[in-house]
Amino acid sequence: MLRLRSVYKCFARGTSYEVNALTGINLKIAEGDFITVIGSNGAGKSTLLNIISGTMLPDKGMIRIDNQDVTKKAEHCRAKYIGRVFQDPLMGTAPSMTIEENLVLSIKRYGRGLRLGLNNKRREFFRNKLAELELGLENMLSKKVALLSGGQRQALTILMATMFDPKLLLLDEHTASLDPGISKKIQAITQEIVKEKKLTTIMVTHNMQEALRLGKRTIMMDRGRIILDISGKERENVTIDYLLKQFAKLRKEEYIEDELVLA
Amino acid sequence: MSWSLVFHAIEQGLVFGIMALGVYITFQVLDFPDLSVDGSFPLGAAITAKIIFSGGHPLVAIFWAIIGGLMAGGLTAFFHTRLKFTNLLSGILTMTLLYSVNLRIMGKSNIPLLGKITILDNIKSLFPSLTMDQLTPLLFLFIVLLVKILLDYFLSTEIGMAIRATGDNEQMILSLGVDTKITKIIGLCLSNGLVALSGSLFAQYSGFADVGMGIGTIVAGLASVIIGRSIIKNGNIVWMTTSVIIGSIIYRATVMIALRYGYHFGFQPGDLKLISVVLVVIALTFPLVRGRVKAMVMSNDSSSTEKEQ
Ligand SMILES: Nc1ncnc2c1ncn2[C@@H]1O[C@H](COP(=O)(O)OP(=O)(O)OP(=O)(O)O)[C@@H](O)[C@H]1O
Ligand SMILES: [Mg+2]
Numbered sequence: 001m002l003r004l005r006s007v008y009k010c011f012a013r014g015t016s017y018e019v020n021a022l023t024g025i026n027l028k029i030a031e032g033d034f035i036t037v038i039g040s041n042g043a044g045k046s047t048l049l050n051i052i053s054g055t056m057l058p059d060k061g062m063i064r065i066d067n068q069d070v071t072k073k074a075e076h077c078r079a080k081y082i083g084r085v086f087q088d089p090l091m092g093t094a095p096s097m098t099i100e101e102n103l104v105l106s107i108k109r110y111g112r113g114l115r116l117g118l119n120n121k122r123r124e125f126f127r128n129k130l131a132e133l134e135l136g137l138e139n140m141l142s143k144k145v146a147l148l149s150g151g152q153r154q155a156l157t158i159l160m161a162t163m164f165d166p167k168l169l170l171l172d173e174h175t176a177s178l179d180p181g182i183s184k185k186i187q188a189i190t191q192e193i194v195k196e197k198k199l200t201t202i203m204v205t206h207n208m209q210e211a212l213r214l215g216k217r218t219i220m221m222d223r224g225r226i227i228l229d230i231s232g233k234e235r236e237n238v239t240i241d242y243l244l245k246q247f248a249k250l251r252k253e254e255y256i257e258d259e260l261v262l263a
Numbered sequence: 264m265s266w267s268l269v270f271h272a273i274e275q276g277l278v279f280g281i282m283a284l285g286v287y288i289t290f291q292v293l294d295f296p297d298l299s300v301d302g303s304f305p306l307g308a309a310i311t312a313k314i315i316f317s318g319g320h321p322l323v324a325i326f327w328a329i330i331g332g333l334m335a336g337g338l339t340a341f342f343h344t345r346l347k348f349t350n351l352l353s354g355i356l357t358m359t360l361l362y363s364v365n366l367r368i369m370g371k372s373n374i375p376l377l378g379k380i381t382i383l384d385n386i387k388s389l390f391p392s393l394t395m396d397q398l399t400p401l402l403f404l405f406i407v408l409l410v411k412i413l414l415d416y417f418l419s420t421e422i423g424m425a426i427r428a429t430g431d432n433e434q435m436i437l438s439l440g441v442d443t444k445i446t447k448i449i450g451l452c453l454s455n456g457l458v459a460l461s462g463s464l465f466a467q468y469s470g471f472a473d474v475g476m477g478i479g480t481i482v483a484g485l486a487s488v489i490i491g492r493s494i495i496k497n498g499n500i501v502w503m504t505t506s507v508i509i510g511s512i513i514y515r516a517t518v519m520i521a522l523r524y525g526y527h528f529g530f531q532p533g534d535l536k537l538i539s540v541v542l543v544v545i546a547l548t549f550p551l552v553r554g555r556v557k558a559m560v561m562s563n564d565s566s567s568t569e570k571e572q
Contacts, residue, residue, distance in 0.1 A: 095431060097431060
């Protein structure tokens with residue numbers, strides 16, 4: 001389904017701010033997989049998603065989605081495969097447009113034409129979809145999105161990202177900036193949609209417990225690399241404590257390696 | 264205030280209203296401060312004057328004026344999307360280049376159209392019972408409303424919504440599969456096409472085309488958008504375009520009053536541009552106005568706290 005082969009990405013190359021955000025990422029994801037991604041700040045998790053979605057192009061390496069080489073394809077060309085939800089609720093919706101207009105934007109990923117975006121049939125469809133979220137949005141179709149709360153906007157973004165049944169759903173800490181209560185609700189909505197549509201999903205999270213509880217496979221990243229990749233039985237028996245210890249250990253080994261190189 | 268002043272303000276407000284709708288498309292909808300309109304307004308006038316002066320039909324002149332405007336917008340879009348120049352520079356380059364183009368088209372700096380058959384004469388012959396004073400505002404009202412309705416429709420289509428989303432949240436609409444280069448090209452072409460149409464009609468109405476007549480177009484357009492937005496709160500597209508046209512009429516009326524009665528304070532006709540800038544500054548100083556015009560016209564620190572209604 002998704003295949004990354006030795007993908008590299010470096011920012012500000014040749015300056016003193018040079019960051020190797022991804023250093024030789026290999027990743028293979030099967031259809032219907034749900035993968036959680038953890039890792040410290042700056043590990044390269046968001047960059048990984050940006051490279052997959054085409055927001056950024058890799059310096060080196062290859063990306064295939066559904067057996068199509070998309071390495072050099074622009075973001076808007078890949079959009080027909082990908083649904084995306086960002087950490088910042090402001091990023092996924094158009095604030096000065098209404099809820100129903102935002103939903104219109106999401107029903108097609110190409111081939112937009114000169115027909116009116118809204119008609120009664122579409123409104124009815126949107127109303128039903130919004131009602132399923134149980135946030136009362138179904139009665140606010142013609143309200144500006146700017147007037148919604150962060151949680152409501154994020155729920156709308158999830159609906160928009162999955163409207164088209166994407167081949168791949170990318171979630172980047174999409175509940176991290178919300179209050180605990182609404183964050184739970186948004187996570188529940190996400191899981192329901194993923195299950196119902198059987199979406200292949202990559203979810204970045206800072207919450208280790210969540211990372212182990214949800215999905216079938218967990219990846220840990222550090223300094224642009226995948227340092228741990230567990231699934232199945234092994235993952236079932238793993239505790240957060242073990243993960244943290246493992247992380248510290250791997251980190252230490254790397255430090256020693258670095259020191260050796262420097263020495 | 265005399266009735267003739269009121270009528271002139273309405274006529275001019277309507278003609279320039281088409282231009283203001285063009286400015287609305289770039290500044291408000293697309294969030295793209297396009298300065299090329301200072302060149303595409305006289306471009307429309309120059310093409311029109313040249314064709315009518317050489318005996319062409321006014322409708323043909325209007326047609327080519329619009330085509331010229333579309334191309335001017337296309338050039339700005341080319342500078343920005345292909346050559347990656349900033350939006351400001353792209354507009355400035357087109358505007359500057361158009362000055363020479365307009366001179367070339369006209370062959371001199373001014374073409375008078377007195378005694379030539381304009382679109383107003385054409386329509387007048389269809390309605391012989393109306394006087395020119397009655398016919399002019401009616402014709403302009405008809406054209407403005409036609410443009411407005413078509414624009415309202417277009418901005419409500421799937422493509423139109425994608426253009427609006429480009430100005431509202433570009434990252435989002437990219438991830439939903441829209442090539443924002445194309446939406447910007449469409450928006451810029453459409454905008455400059457309307458501005459050139461406005462220039463064409465103004466040349467026929469005022470009876471001349473002058474190479475310098477475009478100076479300050481952008482400020483007048485902005486003033487209309489800002490005044491309109493401060494009067495009508497509704498953020499619905501249909502109301503937004505209505506507010507722009509009303510804003511244009513109010514702006515023209517204000518400028519005319521300032522010119523008519525301003526001599527008491529020592530104003531001269533040449534002070535027109537100064538007056539228009541003062542108007543924009545005053546309008547933008549009202550806090551209630553600030554929130555409603557996009558962040559575009561305000562610097563970041565002052566607008567970030569105020570939400571678009
Ligand atoms: N556009 C950019 N320009 C320059 N450097 C960048 C850019 N994007 C990311 N980086 C750098 O690349 C590294 C990886 O960043 P990334 O955002 O992928 O980390 P992350 O794992 O998502 O971290 P967080 O948990 O904080 O979200 C960081 O050091 C970051 O500063
Ligand atoms: Mg991140």
